[in-house]
Amino acid sequence: xxxxxxxxxxxxxxxxxxxxxxxxxxxxxxxxxxxxxxxxxxxxxxxxxxxxxxxxxxxxxxxxxxxxxxxxxxxxxxxxxxxxxxxxxxxxxxxxxxxxxxxxxxxxxxxxxxxxxxxxxxxxxxxxxxxxxxxxxxxxxxxxxxxxxxxxxxxxxxxxxx
Amino acid sequence: xxxxxxxxxxxxxxxxxxxxxxxxxxxxxxxxxxxxxxxxxxxxxxxxxxxxxxxxxxxxxxxxxxxxxxxxxxxxxxxxxxxxxxxxxxxxxxxxxxxxxxxxxxxxxxxxxxxxxxxxxxxxxxxxxxxxxxxxxxxxxxxxxxxxxxxxxxxxxxxxxx
Numbered sequence: 001x002x003x004x005x006x007x008x009x010x011x012x013x014x015x016x017x018x019x020x021x022x023x024x025x026x027x028x029x030x031x032x033x034x035x036x037x038x039x040x041x042x043x044x045x046x047x048x049x050x051x052x053x054x055x056x057x058x059x060x061x062x063x064x065x066x067x068x069x070x071x072x073x074x075x076x077x078x079x080x081x082x083x084x085x086x087x088x089x090x091x092x093x094x095x096x097x098x099x100x101x102x103x104x105x106x107x108x109x110x111x112x113x114x115x116x117x118x119x120x121x122x123x124x125x126x127x128x129x130x131x132x133x134x135x136x137x138x139x140x141x142x143x144x145x146x147x148x149x150x151x152x153x154x155x156x157x158x159x160x161x162x
Numbered sequence: 163x164x165x166x167x168x169x170x171x172x173x174x175x176x177x178x179x180x181x182x183x184x185x186x187x188x189x190x191x192x193x194x195x196x197x198x199x200x201x202x203x204x205x206x207x208x209x210x211x212x213x214x215x216x217x218x219x220x221x222x223x224x225x226x227x228x229x230x231x232x233x234x235x236x237x238x239x240x241x242x243x244x245x246x247x248x249x250x251x252x253x254x255x256x257x258x259x260x261x262x263x264x265x266x267x268x269x270x271x272x273x274x275x276x277x278x279x280x281x282x283x284x285x286x287x288x289x290x291x292x293x294x295x296x297x298x299x300x301x302x303x304x305x306x307x308x309x310x311x312x313x314x315x316x317x318x319x320x321x322x323x324x
Contacts, residue, residue: 001250001252001255001256001259002251002252002253002254002255003254003255003257004254004258004316006179006255007251007255007258007262010250010259011262014243041207046284062297072243073239073240073243073246074236074239074243074263074266075239077235077236077238077239077240077242078235078237078239078270079213079233079238080239081176081235082235084235084291085185088163088172089163089164089169090163090164091165092165092166093163093164093165093166093169094163095167096166096169096281097172097173099164100169100173100273100274100277101236103273103276103277104236104270104273104274106273106318107269107272107273108240108266108269108270108272110269111262111265111266111269112262112266114265115261115262115265115312118312118313118316119258119316120212122316122317123209126178136248148278150280151280154166154280154281154284157253159170
């Protein structure tokens with residue numbers, strides 16, 4: 001890998017693998033958490049993640065490539081961390097820890113899509129640039145939703161519904 | 163792990179391990195990159211990271227605990243990803259990819275310190291709250307520096323010094 005274009009394609013394959021891995025992990029997380037709002041947020045994010053996979057397939061197509069994934073060690077580690085929490089935590093600690101781990105995953109995705117979008121612009125891949133921008137905006141919105149849930153969940157004296 | 167306090171201590175041990183792992187990895191990254199500004203940024207960040215380790219030790223002390231780490235799977239994965247780039251990429255692709263990986267690491271740390279700082283506040287750990295806030299601000303500043311370097315490095319027609 002020597003050029004910006006090669007780095008771009010490599011990172012695209014990485015995030016495609018990462019989104020697929022996330023879509024497989026989310027149902028288990030949703031099942032484990034006790035808070036109803038949190039469960040709904042993870043179910044919504046699963047739908048969004050499946051949408052991101054379809055959008056990434058359009059990005060590959062816009063470059064004249066077939067969608068393909070390459071193992072993303074970072075997402076693998078982030079999901080391993082989340083999986084460990086499902087085993088080690090329960091009750092309130094589980095809910096707040098899982099929100100924290102989900103925010104770490106969102107932040108990772110925001111960093112990667114921010115980089116990919118700017119690389120696409122520099123490379124003149126206009127369609128890819130626009131598509132990656134829409135995913136980036138959704139990841140930022142998902143992180144904002146998690147922050148609101150974190151504030152609510154961290155304080156058990158608040159208005160938690162469950 | 164059942165309570166917010168247990169989740170807080172667990173995540174503190176995680177990030178202490180993560181900062182120590184990062185401080186061991188940064189010299190290799192600095193040595194590998196070609197861009198002089200980028201090398202200087204990684205050297206500066208190593209100093210900052212060592213400072214964060216000392217600050218985290220003060221956080222542990224403020225809680226009446228000895229500093230101890232627990233393997234952080236997420237940082238392990240993020241560093242494995244960066245290490246893979248050092249092996250697979252060269253030249254321009256190496257510089258831009260390494261900046262991207264470093265931003266992913268910064269975003270991870272920003273997410274974790276943001277969570278830890280808010281948990282400290284909720285738990286009434288005022289000194290820990292203040293100390294974690296100073297690290298969070300430095301991580302945000304480090305990410306902003308990396309963004310500026312990314313913009314400069316991605317465009318080889320720009321004013322790169324090397």
